[in-house]
Amino acid sequence: MMTTETPDALIARLAAAAREAAAALAHAPADRKQAALTFAAQAIRDAEGAIMAANAEDLAYADGKGLSPAMVDRLRLDAGRIAAIADGLRAVARQPDPVGRLLAEWDRPNGLHIQRVSTPLGVLGVIYESRPNVTADAGALALKSGNAVILRGGTDSIHSSAAIMACMTEGLRQAGLPDTAIQMVPTRDRAAVGAMLRAQGLIDVIIPRGGKGLVGLVQSEARIPVFAHLEGICHVYADGEADLDKARRVVLNAKTRRTGVCGAAECLLIDRQFYARHGAVLIEDLLAAGVEVRAAGDLARIPGTVPAQPDDFGREFLDMIIAVKLVDGVDGAIEHIRRHGSQHTESILTENDTTAARFFERLDSAILMRNASTQFADGGEFGMGAEIGIATGKMHARGPVGAEQLTSFKYLVTGDGAVRS
Amino acid sequence: MMTTETPDALIARLAAAAREAAAALAHAPADRKQAALTFAAQAIRDAEGAIMAANAEDLAYADGKGLSPAMVDRLRLDAGRIAAIADGLRAVARQPDPVGRLLAEWDRPNGLHIQRVSTPLGVLGVIYESRPNVTADAGALALKSGNAVILRGGTDSIHSSAAIMACMTEGLRQAGLPDTAIQMVPTRDRAAVGAMLRAQGLIDVIIPRGGKGLVGLVQSEARIPVFAHLEGICHVYADGEADLDKARRVVLNAKTRRTGVCGAAECLLIDRQFYARHGAVLIEDLLAAGVEVRAAGDLARIPGTVPAQPDDFGREFLDMIIAVKLVDGVDGAIEHIRRHGSQHTESILTENDTTAARFFERLDSAILMRNASTQFADGGEFGMGAEIGIATGKMHARGPVGAEQLTSFKYLVTGDGAVRS
Structure with missing residues (x-):
């Protein structure tokens, strides 16, 4: 990270790399994405010690900052939680591939055969708070759905998230997929969040994971679509x-x-x-x-x-x-x-x-x-295997947001020299 | 219209009435919506003279303004075009109802039966240019999909659009549906467009129908989702x-x-x-x-x-x-x-x-x-019966935007006293 880079320039740079990766992911074979997740799960098991050490750094920082016990609990990792993160990756790996599904198909009197098939959305931005496991969960769902993702974790969990992130990158590399498919914003600077929310044309959708403060900020500031719920009343x-x-x-x-x-x-x-x-x-x-x-x-x-x-x-x-x-x-x-x-x-x-x-x-x-x-x-x-949150808006995704909800669609139209009269 | 009302207050007032209407439309029976469209089609046939007279006013205004022949052609109505508008309403009336469709259905080991059913989006905002027929087309597709709509037609076609609008209102009244289901912004003030684009929480989606200038403005200024394409290259x-x-x-x-x-x-x-x-x-x-x-x-x-x-x-x-x-x-x-x-x-x-x-x-x-x-x-x-435009974005609607694309969904979950362990 260059310290002279503005937050907007940083996000633009990450998003450009993400866009490149997304183009490759969009037609990556299902088994390749599955392999990346399985490799990442293994990398997490193998890196248990490194992840615990990184988490200890975060906990020490949290201690100095006087975080509440509830927040410290969200932040804390142990062997059981690390194993659960790896299991979560394997569960997403096993899910059916949500890209390239035939959603509808029909013939027209004009001689055309029309198919509607699912495609990835493009580049996701996920903004979350102290739970480091979101790094793996969000990365996995994005990859499964063929999307590139830019993760912006809580400043309190930055070391833990970075250690988990390294395992996700390892999984991508081992599977031969672009390692910029999952990226983390490499700074504690809060201005990076604002830059993500303004990144029209660079990031396609923002998904905030956290409390009302974070979600409210994202919903009011974002210039791009948001999948979220503010409150569950x-x-x-x-x-x-x-x-x-x-x-x-x-x-x-x-x-x-x-x-x-x-x-x-x-x-x-x-x-x-x-x-x-x-x-x-x-x-x-x-x-x-x-x-x-x-x-x-x-x-x-x-x-x-x-x-x-x-x-x-x-x-x-x-x-x-x-x-x-x-x-x-x-x-x-x-x-x-x-x-x-x-x-x-x-x-x-x-x-x-x-x-x-x-x-x-x-x-x-x-x-x-x-x-x-x-x-x-x-x-x-609901049987979606995993979710990145629950959305209460009515645009695109609604209810639990799983890999399937992170897809769009395109029409494939076949004729035999058909011209319109 | 009160001349002291600000554009934001005007749009808020129309949107509040639209929201009320949308709540009623969301569960209006399919045959009621169908009847409103059929009555509106008849009202348009009956009002041919009045529509022509209104169009003559617009044409006189256009003449004074020196509009291009292409724009005057778009604006001009004749008996054939008026008949086509009425036929279009009847065609939308005949389409299958897009609300309440069962999109998916499954059982879960936890004892829950889950259904995903289509619902309207809520309140649409349609901003268009000189073609007065969009008043009927957009109103019809919104109504069919159970949405209320606020129409903002071109200033050049304001009289023609108002005459057509009166027929839509007549159709709603005859069918016993709220006449605020389809409303037109009653002013030539261009500031009303800006107010629509800022109406977060009041209008759910904006659909611009027009040239690159209009669509580009809407895409860059809107704080709410937009279904549109800027260019067809x-x-x-x-x-x-x-x-x-x-x-x-x-x-x-x-x-x-x-x-x-x-x-x-x-x-x-x-x-x-x-x-x-x-x-x-x-x-x-x-x-x-x-x-x-x-x-x-x-x-x-x-x-x-x-x-x-x-x-x-x-x-x-x-x-x-x-x-x-x-x-x-x-x-x-x-x-x-x-x-x-x-x-x-x-x-x-x-x-x-x-x-x-x-x-x-x-x-x-x-x-x-x-x-x-x-x-x-x-x-x-594509067999969608009618469209309100073609969208190139990847959020929610994509390709031709027909009545079906103007719906969202909700989950209906049935148990038998099921509790989560």
């Missing part, structure tokens, strides 16, 4: 015709399985009919599990709850806290979710097919569920 | 193993059928082997048809040609002009097209399957053809 609605056992199971899991994930429920909407029939059981379950229940209206009289403030609805707690409210049937739930939701994931608990269909039809979240926990909002659970 | 490559008859037919059609369309060929690349075998026949055909042939290198010695300048390659003539050049086989053609193309449409003329496969695989234009005229680059020819 997920709702569970217990309908009057819900099965009580299923409802109890799903509500508890949706809130408490893990509270820090984007698919965790943040708001429980209870149909007045459900409440009339079953009383406070769902709320009592949550209280018994140690959840702080912020209750609106009549529900605030239930012992153990605290009164909800207006801004508790539409709020992402990411904690053992839930907002609860009574609504009038599915239409009441739909109205509330439209006003307060973040179009991520919502679940309806009902045995009534018509009611479920109305919930599915009239809401437009990326993921709508019936009698299932919102915690299933995850690429692995 | 389409190439035809005559391979050494081309069939001569097919090649002659396709080259002539690709250049001369219509020269002003984006799918017109602008550059002919001739394999040295083809030239050794067949000589100058393709160029002689073009010359005989009255095409100005700008020839590079040895080809410039062919009588009747003019020497090509370097910037004739990668240039969109939109005229009876073509640039021609000898290349070394398919790889020479690929290299030239990668450097000078606009990722719109390219065609290879060859009988060799392997060569054609290489051309298809290594180029990444929205449309790649074999033994077919580039003039087929058109939604109607």
Whole structure:
């Protein structure tokens, strides 16, 4: 890295190399990409010591900076986590190749045979925070989908990420693929992020992985498309015709399985009919599990709850806290979710097919569920093998973003000397 | 329209009404949308006199402004063109409904059944120039795909567009759909275009219909996604193993059928082997048809040609002009097209399957053809019924943008009390 290079020039240089690599990757055979990932997985196993040493440097830096225990935990690698990174690479390697798939095919009366086939997007930019494993995950999904990628990891994990990056490069080289297919921005300078967000025509899509601060910055500053979600304000609605056992199971899991994930429920909407029939059981379950229940209206009289403030609805707690409210049937739930939701994931608990269909039809979240926990909002659970995040926008990718969502398409048209009249 | 309203406030007001309409349209029954289009078609037939009168106003204004004959022609409506607008609405009405289609469906070992179904995008913004028929075409495709749309027509065609717009509104009202589903920006103030391009979160996608000036402005200024192509620099490559008859037919059609369309060929690349075998026949055909042939290198010695300048390659003539050049086989053609193309449409003329496969695989234009005229680059020819333009970007829509490309999707997930472990 030349210290005299501006951030814009740096990103332009990386992107030019990425574009070259992308042209080669676009028609790289599936087994070559697979081999690169398998070699990289082996390189990571082989480099365990070097990766741990690099991670120790980052941890020492974090210590000096006084990072929170949660952030230090995200940053920390151990033998188990390093093995999981290598396993993740092998899992992506085994996935079906998402490039060159025949998406549709038809004949036309004008004599043309038309095929629509999947192609890579081009050059991805991934901006992430302290988790060093994103280096491998994002690199693997980009490569699998035939895209080149520029990674910009958190400054706190720069040594760990660099050590993992070296293994990805090793995998590419061993497979005979261009080693600029996966590149890392080699500087702690935060201005590089701004340069990536401005890189129109150089980077095709930006994928931020991190908290609301990072995602919000990227969404407001980026001049290129972004695949992301800002918040996961997920709702569970217990309908009057819900099965009580299923409802109890799903509500508890949706809130408490893990509270820090984007698919965790943040708001429980209870149909007045459900409440009339079953009383406070769902709320009592949550209280018994140690959840702080912020209750609106009549529900605030239930012992153990605290009164909800207006801004508790539409709020992402990411904690053992839930907002609860009574609504009038599915239409009441739909109205509330439209006003307060973040179009991520919502679940309806009902045995009534018509009611479920109305919930599915009239809401437009990326993921709508019936009698299932919102915690299933995850690429692995959807069978996508791996994901680079969940997108709530409606352009191109939506829901869990796996390798398939990182592709575009082109039309292949065959005639026999066909001319247009 | 209040004259004190700023352009940003005006667009925000229209977009808020559009968002409301979009929520209703998203789950409007297919037959209701179909009825609105059929009623609008009838309203256009009934309003022929009023539309002609409005068009006369625009033509008088154009006359005073000294518009070019080509622009006046685009602006002019007559009974035939008005009938064609109505027919276009009926054709879109007859298309299959693109919303609520089941795109994919699978079961998971965790007990979940997952469906991916199509949904509208939301609110479209269409910015166009003098052709008043775009008012009906764009409105119809937006409605068909369940999207609300804000139309910003050319200032020159404002009266004609308003008269057509009134018929669209009439169709919506008769079908009981919100009349704010299709709205027109009610001002000649060019600042409204800037306000549309800045309307993040209000308008979901911008579709410019017009010349390079308009599209370039939109692409560089828009803060929201754009479906468009800046240029159609389409190439035809005559391979050494081309069939001569097919090649002659396709080259002539690709250049001369219509020269002003984006799918017109602008550059002919001739394999040295083809030239050794067949000589100058393709160029002689073009010359005989009255095409100005700008020839590079040895080809410039062919009588009747003019020497090509370097910037004739990668240039969109939109005229009876073509640039021609000898290349070394398919790889020479690929290299030239990668450097000078606009990722719109390219065609290879060859009988060799392997060569054609290489051309298809290594180029990444929205449309790649074999033994077919580039003039087929058109939604109607692709069987899409109608298109709002051709997109060369790789995000979301690509190639001809029909009603189907104006949709997104959501996941519908069904369990039976499923919780995540």
